[in-house]
Amino acid sequence: MTPDQYCQDKAARSGSSFYYSFLFLPADRRRAITALYAFCREVDDTVDETSDAQVARARLQWWRGEVDQLFAGTPQHPVTRALAPHLDSCNIRRGPLIEIIDGMQMDLDQNRYVDFEGLRLYCHRVAGVVGQLSAGIFGATQPATLEYAEQLGLAFQLTNIIRDVGEDARKGRVYLPIEDLKRFDVPVHDLLTARNAAGFSALMQFQTERAREYYRRAFALLPAQDRRAQRPGLIMAAIYSTLLDEIERDGFRVLTHRTSLTPLRKLWLAWRTWMRGTPPAL
Numbered sequence: 001m002t003p004d005q006y007c008q009d010k011a012a013r014s015g016s017s018f019y020y021s022f023l024f025l026p027a028d029r030r031r032a033i034t035a036l037y038a039f040c041r042e043v044d045d046t047v048d049e050t051s052d053a054q055v056a057r058a059r060l061q062w063w064r065g066e067v068d069q070l071f072a073g074t075p076q077h078p079v080t081r082a083l084a085p086h087l088d089s090c091n092i093r094r095g096p097l098i099e100i101i102d103g104m105q106m107d108l109d110q111n112r113y114v115d116f117e118g119l120r121l122y123c124h125r126v127a128g129v130v131g132q133l134s135a136g137i138f139g140a141t142q143p144a145t146l147e148y149a150e151q152l153g154l155a156f157q158l159t160n161i162i163r164d165v166g167e168d169a170r171k172g173r174v175y176l177p178i179e180d181l182k183r184f185d186v187p188v189h190d191l192l193t194a195r196n197a198a199g200f201s202a203l204m205q206f207q208t209e210r211a212r213e214y215y216r217r218a219f220a221l222l223p224a225q226d227r228r229a230q231r232p233g234l235i236m237a238a239i240y241s242t243l244l245d246e247i248e249r250d251g252f253r254v255l256t257h258r259t260s261l262t263p264l265r266k267l268w269l270a271w272r273t274w275m276r277g278t279p280p281a282l
Helices: 003-014 018-022 027-048 053-072 078-086 094-109 116-138 143-163 165-170 178-183 188-192 200-221 231-249 263-276
Strands: none
Touching: 003 018, 003 027, 003 078, 018 027, 018 231, 018 263, 027 053, 027 078, 027 094, 027 116, 053 078, 053 094, 094 116, 116 143, 116 231, 143 165, 143 200, 143 231, 165 188, 178 188, 178 200, 200 231, 231 263
């Protein structure tokens, strides 16, 4: 199996919505974004699929070394070997890749966030940085496009947090800021025990509006010159914002249910957005 095939298999098996945004890209850019996605999956799985925190930390440290190997020209892992040909052409730098690993390590170091500023740093590292790297792969030519990609990455991560409230709580993780829980009188214990407190729906509506605001900020920042090249990101925005709508329509049953879109619906949203080339309506 070649490094590119390894990454393709990793992306396809994940079932992630990101996969649909890759489908319409030229082959070289598709290989680059698939390799970046596979890198993110590898380091994320290092944390999520390792029960011993010390082992997970050691593995993340190995990945830091592997990133250094990548930029020294001697990558060993299939993912970094797949990334290697695209470093210069797609402006993939060492710092952002290390910052993604730093974000994954935050899941080992803390499972609560006191306020939104702390959560925003986490979202920046695990999603905003990925958004900027992705925008470069897609062909960003304007500085504002990277700002758009950062805001869009935050919107995606906030959507993920809303969708996964129950699943994360079962792992002992609460990403909703403590200050928000207090504001809506929702005890952490109620999330951990899947109890739908009186203020839970209002709390989730607040989180949903915050996520939508980040989508709006992103769309306002996207320069017209780069809109066509950034259609893969807009595909993701169409899928994720539709998912957010579905969660809301479902009554925020996220403590006990995981709302998702069917593959056919994702494919239809991807095709429609690619043809239109415009941000989805919110």
